[in-house]
Amino acid sequence: xxxxxxxxxxxxxxxxxxxxxxxxxxxxFWMVLTSFKTELEAVSxxxxxxxxxxxxxxxxxxxARSDYFRFALNSVILSVGSTLVGxxxxxxxxxxxxxxxxxxxxxxxxxxxxxxxxxxxGVLVPIYLVFRDWGLLDTRFGLIMVLFLMNLPIMxxxxxxxxxxxxxxxxxxxxxDGATLxxxxxxxxxxMAVPGIASTMLLNIILAWNEAFWTLNLTTADAAPLTAFIxxxxxxxxxxxxxxxAASTLAVAPILIIGWFSQKQLVRGLTFGAVK
Amino acid sequence: xxxxxxxALCALLAGGVTFSANAETKLxxxxxxNGDMIRMQKLTDDFTSKNPDISLEWVTLEENTLRQRVxxxxxxxxGQYDIMTIGTYEAPIWAKKGWLAPLDKxxxxxxxxxxxxxxxxxxxxxxxxxxxxxxxxxxxxxxxKDLFEKAGVSINGRLTWDQTLDIAKKLHDPDNGVYGICxxxxxxxxxxxxxxxxxxxxxxxxxxxxxxxxxxxxxEWKNALSMYVDILxxxxxxxxxxxxxxxxxxxxxxxxxxxxxxxxxxxxxxxNPKESTVADKVGFTEAPCAVTCTGANWLWAWSLGxxxxxxxxxxxQKFIAWATSKDYxxxxxxxxxxxxxxxxxxxxxxxxxxxxxxxxFADETLLAIDxxxxxxxxxxxxxxxxxxxxxxxxxxxxxxAVGQQFSAxxxxxxxxxxxxxxxxxxxxxxxxxxxxx
Numbered sequence: 071x072x073x074x075x076x077x078x079x080x081x082x083x084x085x086x087x088x089x090x091x092x093x094x095x096x097x098x099f100w101m102v103l104t105s106f107k108t109e110l111e112a113v114s115x116x117x118x119x120x121x122x123x124x125x126x127x128x129x130x131x132x133x134a135r136s137d138y139f140r141f142a143l144n145s146v147i148l149s150v151g152s153t154l155v156g157x158x159x160x161x162x163x164x165x166x167x168x169x170x171x172x173x174x175x176x177x178x179x180x181x182x183x184x185x186x187x188x189x190x191x192g193v194l195v196p197i198y199l200v201f202r203d204w205g206l207l208d209t210r211f212g213l214i215m216v217l218f219l220m221n222l223p224i225m226x227x228x229x230x231x232x233x234x235x236x237x238x239x240x241x242x243x244x245x246x247d248g249a250t251l252x253x254x255x256x257x258x259x260x261x262m263a264v265p266g267i268a269s270t271m272l273l274n275i276i277l278a279w280n281e282a283f284w285t286l287n288l289t290t291a292d293a294a295p296l297t298a299f300i301x302x303x304x305x306x307x308x309x310x311x312x313x314x315x316a317a318s319t320l321a322v323a324p325i326l327i328i329g330w331f332s333q334k335q336l337v338r339g340l341t342f343g344a345v346k
Numbered sequence: 347x348x349x350x351x352x353x354a355l356c357a358l359l360a361g362g363v364t365f366s367a368n369a370e371t372k373l374x375x376x377x378x379x380n381g382d383m384i385r386m387q388k389l390t391d392d393f394t395s396k397n398p399d400i401s402l403e404w405v406t407l408e409e410n411t412l413r414q415r416v417x418x419x420x421x422x423x424x425g426q427y428d429i430m431t432i433g434t435y436e437a438p439i440w441a442k443k444g445w446l447a448p449l450d451k452x453x454x455x456x457x458x459x460x461x462x463x464x465x466x467x468x469x470x471x472x473x474x475x476x477x478x479x480x481x482x483x484x485x486x487x488x489x490x491k492d493l494f495e496k497a498g499v500s501i502n503g504r505l506t507w508d509q510t511l512d513i514a515k516k517l518h519d520p521d522n523g524v525y526g527i528c529x530x531x532x533x534x535x536x537x538x539x540x541x542x543x544x545x546x547x548x549x550x551x552x553x554x555x556x557x558x559x560x561x562x563x564x565x566e567w568k569n570a571l572s573m574y575v576d577i578l579x580x581x582x583x584x585x586x587x588x589x590x591x592x593x594x595x596x597x598x599x600x601x602x603x604x605x606x607x608x609x610x611x612x613x614x615x616x617x618n619p620k621e622s623t624v625a626d627k628v629g630f631t632e633a634p635c636a637v638t639c640t641g642a643n644w645l646w647a648w649s650l651g652x653x654x655x656x657x658x659x660x661x662x663q664k665f666i667a668w669a670t671s672k673d674y675x676x677x678x679x680x681x682x683x684x685x686x687x688x689x690x691x692x693x694x695x696x697x698x699x700x701x702x703x704x705x706x707f708a709d710e711t712l713l714a715i716d717x718x719x720x721x722x723x724x725x726x727x728x729x730x731x732x733x734x735x736x737x738x739x740x741x742x743x744x745x746x747a748v749g750q751q752f753s754a755x756x757x758x759x760x761x762x763x764x765x766x767x768x769x770x771x772x773x774x775x776x777x778x779x780x781x782x783x
Binding site for chain 1: 374376378379380381384387403404405406407408409411414415418419421422423424425426427592595596599600602615620621623
């Protein structure tokens with residue numbers, strides 16, 4: 071009886087999970103489907119699911135109008151670059167807070183997180199002026215700095231959580247064996263925190279990839295990533311959904327593929343602690 | 347493997363900080379994603395072949411993003427763009443602030459007097475052109491000739507809003523998927539407010555009196571808004587509060603609207619068989635009047651301007667002269683046909699028999715643009731320039747807030763009296779804070 075209930079529970083839970091999964095996936099599916107329609111079919115009511123004239127016209131148009139690979143390369147450089155620079159600062163910072171906490175550590179962590187609550191538009195003009203005066207407008211370097219600073223609080227928080235679960239005795243043992251601080255972090259702490267670091271990196275790459283405020287406002291052409299590429303396909307007057315869907319499909323494809331292949335690490339990193 | 351990965355990452359980062367050098371003059375042009383603008387991008391080989399020392403970099407953005415982006419840049423003198431696509435709302439404000447360079451070197455053959463007078467005055471200050479109109483639009487009514495005939499309705503002269511209401515009642519047949527009228531319901535200063543302000547003008551209202559006091563508490567505004575809520579609420583499509591230009595365009599093109607009052611630029615979309623299922627059944631007429639026809643149709647032009655922060659004013663003027671010239675219209679016609687020529691800016695276009703033949707809506711478009719005057723657009727005197735907006739920096743915020751309140755009246759969550767009182771009070775507060783009185 072109990073077994074039967076457990077099996078039914080599992081089935082019910084699986085069905086629920088599938089429904090939630092399909093609901094979340096549906097917009098992406100619809101976007102991909104729309105990208106193969108004509109503009110007229112894209113807005114037709116009732117909408118057609120599979121019974122329409124499939125066309126690659128939108129992809130051809132998008133490719134002809136925009137240099138997709140330049141935008142994609144910028145997205146890769148900005149997201150990976152800002153994450154790597156972020157790690158350089160976040161690892162020592164999280165180490166200090168996890169293994170050498172002070173009375174103010176918790177407050178500092180909360181303060182760091184609170185900076186994320188500020189609406190970015192509130193600091194747009196000052197940052198724009200700084201960028202203008204330092205010649206950083208429309209440069210990848212400037213964008214990497216902004217994205218790295220924007221994601222730093224989250225990186226520190228995530229790494230702090232992982233590091234907290236590593237027993238400090240292990241690090242102490244390494245110190246007893248004569249390891250310097252740098253060696254202790256590189257050879258003892260980091261290998262144990264690999265899942266945590268991997269998931270932190272992945273999450274930050276995704277956050278930087280999707281960032282659409284600073285990347286739109288601080289770039290024009292040279293450093294513009296895929297967010298600017300997508301923004302160029304929305305039109306105030308005229309039908310644009312099919313072309314916008316094709317552009318969006320091309321824009322999300324790389325991150326979707328990376329996410330698909332690394333989902334195991336991502337889920338493990340997000341759900342388990344460092345040494346569990 | 348690790349070394350290779352490391353080297354690749356280093357190269358990637360190094361790539362991130364390199365700056366490209368270019369000897370030729372590169373013009374960076376910010377523009378919107380409209381059909382005419384995209385066409386211009388495709389035809390720029392003609393310009394670069396004539397001017398081999400100038401190269402073009404296009405930055406195409408969604409309208410609201412573009413507005414925010416170029417406003418930030420021009421206000422801070424960021425110098426990121428050499429040419430900006432701006433509307434008739436921005437042009438006079440920015441010219442007054444000294445943010446735009448005067449266009450005084452467009453060449454002897456530019457024929458500035460050929461520009462439509464209403465459009466020219468909308469982008470000029472002290473008789474100097476500060477932006478060159480690329481394409482312009484007014485508003486007009488598009489209607490289904492077959493449905494009019496079926497309902498026994500004919501148009502004799504310019505319609506009034508009362509007559510439009512009667513026709514909407516006759517055409518409204520939701521059981522068969524046809525709604526009497528489609529109008530903008532989506533909140534925003536460039537969305538529902540554009541239409542409702544022209545309705546207000548037709549009912550004798552104005553946004554501000556001579557002393558900059560808002561006038562939403564007037565009887566004229568009550569009449570206009572009551573008509574809007576009545577006609578669209580009762581004889582419009584369901585969920586009209588989320589319909590803007592594109593939503594109504596797809597409704598009309600799929601045969602669900604008996605009438606649609608919107609931008610004249612829509613005429614080419616609804617009569618294009620590739621986009622519209624009712625292309626051969628569409629008629630065009632002027633936007634309805636009420637107590638007056640003054641200001642009953644709006645005026646808008648996308649124009650090209652040069653920010654004073656640009657270091658390449660001379661090259662930028664060369665490009666603007668090319669893109670807004672009569673020769674450019676000929677170029678588009680030779681490549682894409684006369685129906686695809688950017689409309690509304692040059693009088694000579696409307697005397698061209700080839701264009702008149704290719705564009706069945708040309709006469710009504712010309713009539714609408716010609717009759718819209720941004721200076722004299724209300725029955726009573728007013729202190730602002732603009733038909734469907736007031737060209738003051740505060741209007742974007744005011745228009746958006748009031749548009750949301752009007753949208754609430756359409757949704758039925760507030761009464762007309764309530765939203766007008768709220769609009770009056772919020773606008774009064776903004777104008778006071780801005781120091782107008």
